[in-house]
Amino acid sequence: MSFSKREQEKLKSILRQAYQEKEKRRIDELSQDDLMHRLRQFGTIQPNPQFLTVFEEFIWQLAPVTSLLILALTGILLVLDLASGYDVFHLLMNGTEEFTWSQMFGV
């Protein structure tokens, strides 16, 4: 069942009146002293920060992660065996005319 047009209008009117009634509820005024006391605890407000200040803060937030990443990569490079890579490089630089792909792969 859905409401007829007339019922919808009636319902709207009833609910609107009921809603407006809520505004008439009596509520004591706010305690301004309490509120001002709470606001004083926040201290004076800071004006909107400049873009560069925000950017700088953001960059410094990334610094620990970046340092960790550098340390991790250094560790990985030290652990890796670079000798074979050096041999290939040496072959390429010194004997390019005799160098073949089969030699490179040790076949």
Added chain:
Amino acid sequence: MDNDSCGPSDAEIVCQVVAGSLNAFEQLLKKYQNHVLRILKKRLPYDQVKDTAQDVFIRAYQSLPTFKGDSSFEQWLSTIAVRACYDFWRKHSKSREFPMSFFTEKHQVWLEEALSDQSSQSFHERGLQKEAREILDWALERLSAEDRMVLEMVYLEGHSVKKAACLLGWSTANVKVRSFRSRKKLHKLLSKPLKHRRRET
């Protein structure tokens, strides 16, 4: 609630507060507390109004540097108050910490009689505001925070879609669609118990 012709304007007071004069904020508090209370009284449970009003003024104080003066201070504060209500209902719909009201036989009878009543007599004259308020609260409790806010602003308060969108910070299209859907949900919610009743009788 325009600026007093004799005193400093709202924008001047805001400048003073931002410059460090916290006491100047008290003038804004005095001037607009009734306005904020009016917004909150309609939208929140009675016992939540004062606490939320305090939160609204705290939020306003902290956000004062963002007040550009494009709109009036009253409108800017209204936006904060409306969004505080939205936050309240969003939080409430997740926690369900308030008891839900019931749609009783008494409400069904009342609604059926009220809808079938041919006279234009308002329920003020019939002294039946209590039932209407209970029915309204029951229905609103069953809507999502988003639907509830839009329904209150557009359907119950008669604000334009544009104004509701501005106060909620949503797109006009979003408010328009939600307004239509929430009205449908409300009708469905209220017509369901009546349908059962009509079937039984």
